[in-house]
Amino acid sequence: MPETIIDFYQPSEKMYVATDCLIFGFDEGQLKLLVFKRRVEPRKGEWSLIGSFVNLDEDVEEAAKRVLAEITGLENVYMEQLGAYGAAERDPGYRTISIVQYALIRINDYDKKLVESHGAHWFDINEVPGLVLDHDKMLADGLEKLRRKARYQPIGFELLPEKFTIPQLQKLYEVIYQKELDGRNFRKKLLSLNVLIKLDEKDKSNSRRGAFLYKFDHKNYQQLLKSGYNFEIA
Amino acid sequence: MPETIIDFYQPSEKMYVATDCLIFGFDEGQLKLLVFKRRVEPRKGEWSLIGSFVNLDEDVEEAAKRVLAEITGLENVYMEQLGAYGAAERDPGYRTISIVQYALIRINDYDKKLVESHGAHWFDINEVPGLVLDHDKMLADGLEKLRRKARYQPIGFELLPEKFTIPQLQKLYEVIYQKELDGRNFRKKLLSLNVLIKLDEKDKSNSRRGAFLYKFDHKNYQQLLKSGYNFEIA
DNA sequence: GTAATAAATGTATAATTTACATTAATCCAC
């Protein structure tokens, strides 16, 4: 490599780049977060977002997917970047910048044994223990983004099984928005968007009568997007 | 520093961290972007977002502010992170991750001589030349974010002088949203939010009659935020 | 067969958004 002006700037030789994932799931009517015990000093062993260093030959996003697959066994997960956390003193050990992604997973799909073997654990979103470094801030920011995003993109569907009932979906939006919704209005609004396909099956795990199962209609959703983008629930 | 598990992960010794800024301004009824000629190889001399490497002892945000002040002479500018760009091959020279911020500046405040002396240039947003590396993508993403954000936060005010007229503000929203707005409805909606202070002065640069000048009412805006957050224009 | 449980449905009112045309203030030219 020829010597260039870059040498003049002296970018640090000790700047580390890591990635951390906010892994959200939804189960038993609660929004949950997957965390594990930090694997590196300092603060090794404390609760932490799931993360890793980024390898030299690896996209940042790839690194996040690698660590997610490693811990949960899941691939093809909905994932989006939250942002970079780069305060000089955020990590007392090394100068490390962390790029945080958030992932939404169908909580029943993941590999329980794998998760356990990594000492990872799901916490109710309201019962997450204190996290290491600036991870509490990452979580707070991620929740805010999730809540905002839920207003104009149908991310809720990423958190539910492929087949779900309307009451389930409503419950999910209730925990995301942290407020109760009116069942009639929720159902009305949702069905008016034409992005649900009603199945000829019921889920009876929550009531005697059973609730009809639905699938998300990706095709119609794409069309809805094209024709002006106004997915809004509640 | 003791040897720890971090050594096992072998984070790259050659991972560079840079920051690039999307610097938006508004002038002559047009949204504009400030770019300069890249100072480092590869592709030195091509049009580029304004950026720099991040120093070891410097917050990422600080680095962005440093470079912004260096080029425009401005401090205390509205700035927010867009995200990190971290594809392994994004920079053919070095493995560099760039954290992109976007800044909104009052275009008349900046130091013209300073800007010129750095070979920087304002382009109409629709006439920005091809940019180096993945900077075109950054710009596209930044514009999308600006457009979305303009819907629920009063960022428009950051781009206008302290005193501005309602027609000016409307024009700004029109270029952000890329559509014409109805003057009566715009004015009605805006005034109903109670975040404008009418001054006893007119700006006559655009009409014989002149339009009244207003200031943004930060205090009332903060209260509006607290009481449930629903700043939406057009 | 009846008691218990959650699912499903409709309507009237209020609030918000949209569409749309005229008058007002000022400057400049004559």
Place this chain on the structure above:
DNA sequence: GTGGATTAATGTAAATTATACATTTATTAC
């Protein structure tokens, strides 16, 4: 100093969307 040109300012009616609210239905367990 009058008239013409130009942009600023204003109000109302109709349509759309959001909200509030109570009863009936399907099913299972006993």
